[in-house]
Amino acid sequence: HEEPVLFEHAHEAPESINLPGVDGDISPELSAFARKTPASIPGLSEPEAVRHFVRLSQWNHGIETGFYPLGSCTMKYNPRVNEQVVRLPGLAHIHPDQPEETTQGVLELMYELQGWLGEISGLPYVTLQPAAGAHGELVGLMMIRAALDARGQQHRRKVLVPDSAHGTNPASATLCGMHTVELKSGADGRIDLEELKRHLDDETAALMMTNPNTAGAFESDIKEICRLVHEAGALVYGDGANLNALVGVARPGDMGIDCLHINVHKTFSTPHGGGGPGGGPVAVNEALAPYLPVPRIEKHGDTYSLVHSCETSVGPVLGAPGQIGVLLRASAYIAAFGRQHLHRIAEDAVLNANYVLNRLKGRYHVPFDGLCKHECLLTDEWQEKHGVKTIDIAKRLIDLGFHPMTVYFPLIVHGAMLIEPTETESRETLDAFCDAMIDIADACEAGDTAMLHDAPLKPFRRRLDETQAARKPVLVWPK
Amino acid sequence: HEEPVLFEHAHEAPESINLPGVDGDISPELSAFARKTPASIPGLSEPEAVRHFVRLSQWNHGIETGFYPLGSCTMKYNPRVNEQVVRLPGLAHIHPDQPEETTQGVLELMYELQGWLGEISGLPYVTLQPAAGAHGELVGLMMIRAALDARGQQHRRKVLVPDSAHGTNPASATLCGMHTVELKSGADGRIDLEELKRHLDDETAALMMTNPNTAGAFESDIKEICRLVHEAGALVYGDGANLNALVGVARPGDMGIDCLHINVHKTFSTPHGGGGPGGGPVAVNEALAPYLPVPRIEKHGDTYSLVHSCETSVGPVLGAPGQIGVLLRASAYIAAFGRQHLHRIAEDAVLNANYVLNRLKGRYHVPFDGLCKHECLLTDEWQEKHGVKTIDIAKRLIDLGFHPMTVYFPLIVHGAMLIEPTETESRETLDAFCDAMIDIADACEAGDTAMLHDAPLKPFRRRLDETQAARKPVLVWPK
Amino acid sequence: MRFLPHTDSDRQAMLESIGVAAIRDLFADIPAEFHIEQGSLALGDALSEAAIMRKFTRAADKNRNATNTRYFLGGGTYHHFVPAVVDYIISRGEFLTAYTPYQPEISQGTLQALFEFQTMIARLTGMDVSNASMYEAATATAEAALMARRVTRKSRVVMAGSVNPRYRAVTANYLSRLDGDYVEVDMGCFGTDLDRVIGAIDASTACVIVQYPDFYGSVYDLAPLRAACDAAKCLMVVAFSDISAFALIESPGALGADIAVGSGQSLGIPMGFGGPHLGLFTCKQQYMRQMPGRVCGLTTDAGGKRGFVLTLSTREQHIRREKATSNICSNQGLMCTAAVTYMALMGDEGLNTVARHSAAALQSLVARLPAHVRAAQGARYNETVLSFADSAARDRFLAAAKERALFAGIPLEQIDAAAEPRHLLIATTEMVEADDINDYLDLLEVAK
């Protein structure tokens, strides 16, 4: 059944919600600024509002309703206890500027989380402030830039970014007042050492790399890469989007990475929420520690505090100490695994990805051979011969009950399909997904491709016209 | 997509949930009684369990997903704040036998609710203990019986029950060691005074009546009915299932009813939960007050207490003070309306029912003319000529996006369809429902009845074979 | 009012369509003398949602609860761990706000959950079949007695005195208005003396009701009772209050129960000051059609697909009226969903761990009791009775423990009016930690 847009509801707003507070006069001075026409926000009774949004929710796929094999997005199960944790009144209903002695509990938890993320990354100095991964990239680059400036190397403004990188990497560099140079990947999808050497010079500020990379492969030359970059006087920024492959098993800091952001909404299971909120703490080594943003969470004696000023800091990067509710969930996830079990996240994630790769590799083209880490990369090369493209495979998966994988990323292969199962999927589910993929491959080979081009047919909507949306954008309902 | 029964899950249970507590030895004496074979409860990982039950939930209709016009069931909106209320740790995680000075808060709320229900019903003495409406009936009849016994009238064991009554009425009488005589309704569906007089005698303990009755009509002779019953030395039991028609507008106690149970899961919006938990407090007048069950919630000075012994009491009827979580929700619902707005529940409920009746009365047979109260009664008489029965209409409504009305009840008309919209439905929804009903009537008249017989076609399952289920009952999954 | 969708102009238009002038005209069939004046009821003022939260929060804060106090309380209600997932699932509107699944095509979620629930409860209790819940354990026990009378067409009910006093009282109350004898057998100890129970059986006996583990936590061999019931052709009814026991000790079904009833509160349902809890009702296959309450069964739909429906409804009040097996209608549907979610999260292994930890905590405490406090003897699951020198010693201890945020037990006479006031009923679950037991033992010093 169709659910109208709120603005289409036929009837006028009923009596509004009964609100608490002081039902008195406002000041005469303020009255002079009264809004002249109402905003036309339609008001619904509570029964109608609930039904509207519950029905909308039913048109969504979520990790709770099915498999979500989005490569590089780490769509893992989001524990329900974490939702209870963040709703404790003593964590939900507190103000960032209330007296510090009345917020020791939350500060203690955040301080502890800083320590844990430092330990997990091998980079002991941590800021929790960045609001998302891309924000973490910016903050990390700010710190790198500040460190170079402190060395008197204001000319180092070039950032090397592999062509397989997330789009946020170059965008963050730009925002940080730096410019990027793209490194062409080697034939194995990894960083080409020669290419790297060619571009390293005394204007280079940093290499931004993702390890494992977005083709799901570990950059086995990592030690040499870091050595080369450091030797050239630059620093290595690690994009932690793929940390799920390493958590508890190996540490970026040990490999020579200087600075790493961590997507807690990936690795540490905080819910994606249909596009955020996320959290992008940044962990750095001692050399970069002086440049961490403010406010910082510090412990002196038995007291925790937010320290707002520090001369060497890159300054404030957010109007708040961080996305606290998101960070609390991450903390609870780490606590559930603890030191005994944390490595099992990466282990099962990598096991699952290799299992899928192995089951599909005879039926789909695998551009880069070998072990994958937490995600595996396929392309549509074999299906394209039958007129079927990645997009068709993706949409057909919807009819078969799955969310599609990440498509057309990374850009270094044609028709990419990047599959990341995460550690929280069962073998039953992986098998069902692989069976569906094999069915699609079968259909291609049998020439039974109409249903692939027409897909999806089962959900609430068929393929949507994105071109029309972009050409004549309608972003709001007309009044 | 099909969701397997839990016992079909292919794989063995993974490592179980990590549990707190003392991981020590049990006593040797206890070890001797160890269970020999495991129960074979399949254990799922948390991600799998959540997905299983979320998916199951998606196959349900609920008041939050759509209209639920079940006559005599009062399916109204269930406020979300009430769910927050009952989850407050100080209300959820308390033991009925912890020291009374540590439960004054909950006792205070329950004491207040007793007073409110007494005020609303016009019967000031209230027990909150009964776990559901039928349980309330039993408890009410126990009190009536005790009062008669106290008058030395142990021979009064006959309970008069109109043929339109809920099946629980006679069943409760049986359970209370009494026997029932059915009163044939008058031509207008109401109690026939002559029929009543014929059956009133000195063996009569009580008349059990529902007012408004299950045809949705108010028993306008209520005063005379009560006078006659009392004159005959018997008492009047009120079935409060239909209290939603009266709440805040008129009081059963004022009309002469001696004892009334109140379904808080109907009138006071506590969620039905797929079949409970409910709550059936009983309100009585002063004459019956000595017989209220124990424990009772009393206030002495500033202290609230559970009083467990009372000589005249009918005794304990439940192993607990009541369905406290359910009662708290009811209390919150009453508090939201308060003295200022409570009558609007009945007003809008009755308005909605009459609106639906008025829109449908030209297209469906209305067995009893006149105003209805909170629900309206139709029959399939006109559609049956086209080979379409109540069940077909009901199932077709499912395809049109609605839960069916109550069907084949009350038993006093053939092919009953009892529609109760409640106060929390909008005119938009009522119109859409009436339009659907009119479409069905149109289809019957046009002879377009195949889709009615085949309905429902849209939901997860088509009509289910109830005969097969009852003939060869399979109540558990085989091991 | 935020729950009412109509505007006044909606109401006006609807009244016009009906053909009356005012809403009160729709109440013309109610005699004028019974109309009450608007706003005249002695209720509170209408509260905003924020005010409601404030009101209930203040009341809640007057109660001590298990997030700030350690609980050693049992007696039919237990502080077991409730996973967050359980609460989430039963909070979803599709489960929470659904009606009894009379329309199976759009209720398969509830129905499949009920079927899974029935299966798991049958397996855990070792019984053939389970219904889809009763209110709670005391009324379930009473209904078991009534069912035994129907099955055997005999009317005498023998009740062991070691059954929870509340189950006994409610059962006695239910039976008191019906023909037939009801006999309670005094045990003379904090346990179950089966010889005495068996001695009370005669040819007119419909059933014998025992509790296992009994009210005092005692676990004992039911074999002699099974033999005695066979001999007397009466039913053996086993009640229980903490079903978690049966993941550790032998089930009622394995020990020969004809009917097993009790509480499922331990399966993911908070204590909630006594309710809503979950009554369980299970029996042997051959008695299935005499069960009270709702039952879900497997069937197929018009397209041949598997599905579930409420079944055996000809037993029920809405069909059979005064001849129904029970008057029960609304039961505890949502609590079944809670319990099945809980059990699915736990599985055999988790359930067994709950039981082991619950029993181990008791053992750890009892094994280290000081000389001035005695525990009842014999096999106990997670509950026992401690005896103090006198009530003053016990109450000193209770007061001191409460002060240290520890509810140390239930004074036995609070549930069992006949008990001497120097005994304490105590229970342990997996929520009791080793430190709590150490604190408990330390506190016992004041009872010297």
Next chain:
Amino acid sequence: MRFLPHTDSDRQAMLESIGVAAIRDLFADIPAEFHIEQGSLALGDALSEAAIMRKFTRAADKNRNATNTRYFLGGGTYHHFVPAVVDYIISRGEFLTAYTPYQPEISQGTLQALFEFQTMIARLTGMDVSNASMYEAATATAEAALMARRVTRKSRVVMAGSVNPRYRAVTANYLSRLDGDYVEVDMGCFGTDLDRVIGAIDASTACVIVQYPDFYGSVYDLAPLRAACDAAKCLMVVAFSDISAFALIESPGALGADIAVGSGQSLGIPMGFGGPHLGLFTCKQQYMRQMPGRVCGLTTDAGGKRGFVLTLSTREQHIRREKATSNICSNQGLMCTAAVTYMALMGDEGLNTVARHSAAALQSLVARLPAHVRAAQGARYNETVLSFADSAARDRFLAAAKERALFAGIPLEQIDAAAEPRHLLIATTEMVEADDINDYLDLLEVAK
């Protein structure tokens, strides 16, 4: 581990299928020197779910919160009422656990909610279009400055000193690594002196950023600024911190803002120690394609039905990489769902009531201030600055109020390091009751 579905035999079978012997073999491509020993990380012990709840409950109990304390705190974070429905809706897994809606066919729920959100935010701010959120207000303000630079192809940014110091600091920080001037205009008062702001505009100015109501709660006429911006061909950027104001006072759009940015935390989102909140970004239609962040648009599907998609993605980093309008990727999707649910429950009337009560509470307080405490002059919405004789007087009052479970305000220097330590930033919302104001005034006695 309860989150991991595999049994060891699953793992074994999967390893066999892959053709390796052990899971660690799958990590053979990581140099051995980097493998860390299992269990060697300095983290806590693995906690059961019950232990997690206990741990966080204990920490939470160390914090004072708005269920046990009255809040007169603002400065960018406000204690407005959050209806229970909002939390329920965003707790539903279908919203909570969904990804960014890149696959629109199975994301119409999130997308329609975003479209409704954008529409409502545009209407409330009086702007043409809104994006689908930013992180929060400070970074949104910085992004507004960057966007103005793109639109005008000029680089100088003028910032009023009465903008929230945190928004200023973050904006200054963002701009500091890019070419172009950034100028902050000192106001010399607890309000906005537009003459000074206008005086700072020159031909190279890309935009002027003011806050309305400003950081000190002051409401003022933006017309002179609009005229000045027109004259200088620069953009007028209006920041705001409590969007509830615009249900009562004239919107930024009506006053001519080209870009309006700020916080949507007031729309049903708890304070949460500062986050996650909701950054809002709105602008005039003609600048739409220069907006940062995600945007949802209307379109049709292959069957001709109405539907929604993320659109204008060619602005974004995943397509345009280093030339993107912003690096933003994850934003605050779920908070948009919270806000749209909140607004739908409120409607014009409810939102207006929130604003009226918030403003009336301040007025009630300010009108009755004793002589020894002065409030800033002029029109204020729900926030103002109180000035005390000295810091000792102020701090005496704050301590006394805290003792009486009342957070009376934020010492101004805590947010604005430049401020004298005798000022107090105070805010009121509809959660402040008349009694709270009376208590507040009584407590002021100690500041004499």
